[in-house]
Amino acid sequence: MRFFTLGLMLFLTLVFSALGYFLGLSWLWGLTISLPLALLGIYDLIQRKHNVVRNYPILAHIRFMAEAIRPQIRQYFVESDIDGAPFTHNERSTIYKRACGMDDAKPFGTELNVYNLEYEWIDHSIVAKENPDPDNMPRVAIGGPQCSKPYSASLFNISAMSFGALGPHAIMALNKGAKLGNFAHDTGEGGLSPYHQKFGGDLIWEIGSGYFGCRNDDGTFNAEMFRDQAQSDQVKMVEIKLSQGAKPGHGGLLPGAKVTAEIAATRKIPQGKSCQSPAAHSAFSTPIELLEFVARLRELSGGKPAGFKLCIGHRWEFLAICKAMLQTGILPDFIVIDGAEGGTGAAPLGLSDYVGTPLREGLLFAHNALVGAGLRERIRIGASGKAVGGSRLAMNLALGADWCNSARGFMFALGCIQAQKCHTGRCPTGITTMDRLRQRSLIVEDKARHVQRFHYHTVRSLGIITAAAGLDHPAELKPHHICLRISSDEIRTAAEFYEFLEPGVLVNGSGQPTYRRYWEMARAESFAPVL
Structure with a gap:
């Protein structure tokens, strides 16, 4: 038709x-x-x-x-x-212009309602700096004292999207774009496919509860299979997915009809048979066991940075992991905080709309928890959730993130029009489909350049904002640089509006009452709270 x-x-x-x-x-x-x-x-x-x-x-x-x-x-x-789509027409238009290398400047000035009670902005400086060269923007070193092969990451990278959810052409375009732009491409939990590896772009291998690509026949983790792939030079970091912002606390079912020969070979599952991705991991069940699994993956990968991704849920569970770090001395090299506003190909409506903590609140909590436990300086934090422009990156960095990831932003760079047909196999732009006839619409070489340019101009935008604030480095962005309109006659900085803990206060038994209450509920031996 x-x-x-x-x-x-x-x-x-x-x-x-x-x-x-x-x-x-x-x-x-x-x-x-x-x-x-x-x-x-x-x-x-x-x-x-x-x-x-x-x-x-x-x-x-x-x-x-x-x-x-x-x-x-x-x-x-x-x-x-x-x-209810996450991006306005103007936002999608800006992404498209950046991806195509077009000038995204616009006439007539601000279109936002600056008198909106939820309006926020970044303060600028009278003594602004010169705009930095995007090709020489600073990077973030990921890898703690227990890591022998640290990774120098871009401040903006491709978030997790699996092969199978995205078709081969989309995966190849993303990875080639990452190679051209010198930034990282998260594989998603669907395993390492040949399409991820064709162009040699830096990869973050995400390991989900299904252990796709490194699993035994019964669905448990296969260490040898993982080691053989993780030691590839292209794999720069290993990420355990605990939960996903769009559907936290939920596994997934891949119908047998969708398990093609390619997907079966990549995920190490039987072709043509339905595959259940469990809601929780089988390799660990306590905070201490989680950290031992992190240490194991780091060792099996040859000393590469290992960490985990989650959408913040029960506060005591994250604090239980912090207590386990203090008790065992095992530290993840990084933690990625995924916001509830994150995207997915398909999820139950109740989960996507009403379960999970939004990115800003989750990021602030994780940052404060690590600071209060005296661990923040040794662990990097990534932020994922509607981070598509320099202003959003700047605000995430100011509130505690070390770098940001984006999925849908890069999908728009590929040509996504938000038709919301991702789960049907009939994506009109050939991105989220395994249909080869539909995939032909996505020209890998052209869209890879779009991916590269979108990254370049977004990082450039972050540099412009940083310079306008009078700063030399995005890491210098702090909560006091962000202003929030609280009411019709009150404005506060984020430093004044949000609670920020002092280093070590949770360990010392002091600090903000809410954090202290959750800290007392947490225990390293179990995710269950002490009531």
Whole structure:
């Protein structure tokens, strides 16, 4: 059906041409409609700029016509089908411009309602610095005292998206873009596929509860299989996924119909059989066992940074991990905090909308917990959740993050239009599908450049904001640089509005009452609270 219109125009062109030849030139009037549309459809098939146009020749132009009319009609036609979508039209437009290397400057100034009670901003300095060169932006060293192969990471990287959830062309474009731009690509929990490894971009191998790519037949962790792959030079870090912001506390089922030969080989599961991803890990069940698993993965990988990712849930559970660090002396090299606003291909509505802590609150809690336990200086924190612009990166860094990851931002760089067909296999842009005919719309070489440019201009935006604040390094951004409108007549900095713990106060038995109460509920031997 996607090519029906093109086929119809080609057919009508032949029909009117034949009628004109045999019955008279008066029949050629039909060519004035069918021939231009047929030529347009042929051009749509061979052009390399728009994924959706390659997959929907002629028909896709209706979307662009709706977008071009006026904002109200554009919003009705383009955005009404993505109610509650995480990005506005202006945000998606900015991502597209950056990915295409276009100037994202705009006339007439700020479009935000600065009198909104939830408005926030970053203070600038009278003695601003010169804008830094994006190619020479500082990086973050990840790897604590127990790591022998630390990794120098970009301040902005590709967040976890699995092979299977994304098709081969999308995976290759992301990884080649990461290679071109010298930043990292998180594999997601679906295993290390050949498409992740084709172009040699830096990889963060995520290990989920299904242990895909390093599992025994019964679904348990296979150390030898993990070691053989993790020691690849392309794998720079290893990340244990405890929970995901979009569906925390939930496993997943991959239907047998979707387990193709490629996915089966990558995930090390039987082809054609449904595969259950458990809600919890089988390799550990206590905070101490979690840290022992972190240490084991670090050793098996040859000393590479090992850590874990989670969406903050029960506060005492995270503090129990902190207590286990103090008790065992085993430290993760990094912790990635995923916000509840994070994305996924499919999740139960109740989980995606109402379960899990949003990124800002989760980031602040994790940062404070590590500071209060006296551990923050030895552990890096990554932040993942709607981080697509320099301003959002700057705010995350100011509130405790060392670097940021983004998934949907890079998907938009690939050409995603938020059609919300990710779980159907019928993605109109060829990104979240294993259908080879649909995948052809995504040209790897072109979209890899889009990925590289989106990263470049986003990091450039962070550098511009940092310089405007009068700072030399994004790491110098602090809570007092962020201003929050609290009410119609009150403004506070984030340093004044949020609670920030002093180093070691939890260990010393002092500090903020709420943190202290959760600290007393936590124990290193179990995730269950002390009541």
